[in-house]
Amino acid sequence: MTKLQDDSLVRRERRTPRRRVLRVTRIEELSTTMRRVWLGGDDLEADFAFSPLGASDHIKLVPPDPATGQVVLPPPDGPRPAMRDYTIRRFDAARQELALDFVLHEHGPAGRWAIDAAPGSEIGVLGPRGTQIFPGEIGQYLIVVDETGLPAAERFLEELPAAVGLRVIVLGGSERALGDSARGAEIIWLEEAEALPKTVGEVPADVFVWAAGEADVMRGLRGYLRDDQRADPARVSIHGYWRTGHAGSLPREEEG
Incomplete structure (x- = not known):
């Protein structure tokens, strides 16, 4: 797939991936459909690779084996168990x-694990393998996400300089509020993805567009931005996080 990022705006850095079994330390209920799970333990390194403005950085989760209840990390070159990609929301x-x-x-092993997770529950955590650092010295951001992209959107809202203008479009009518992280940004809650092009409208030249969500919706957004050259490709980063009818995570580098 053609990449929309330009290295002059998005800095990429490789990381040395690490393998850990971590335990739940506490849980925050974000809405009726989302919860924040905090993980810790002796395997969690003090220098965990957390990069400001690396809002799409992610790790792979290895849930416990459903038959034994034990977390078994895969050998580096061996068979891969069911794993899922998750955005790194925060590192304290x-x-x-x-x-x-x-x-x-x-629908999947990580989601089912999270429903029943409690302090002391264990899960495997692999990575991250790398990071993409998005630009902070820029006029405005347009962020388009569904519920799966909200963790990354909140990171942008928290980590971008205060002088950067922010417009966030949230697809799907999520019950989750963005809370204090919104810091005066324009937040639009949009239930119908069909209305996304009209809602996006014209894109000013100084805007950086970051979007993540259902892959076909993201592909439609990419096409809209390419039509009539509405946005400079160097200022667009679109990610398909999941696809309707597809089991499992899509590769995080796959464009919508």
């Missing part, structure tokens, strides 16, 4: 805890 170096936000559903 002082408490040595890692936060991940989960959409609660029965």
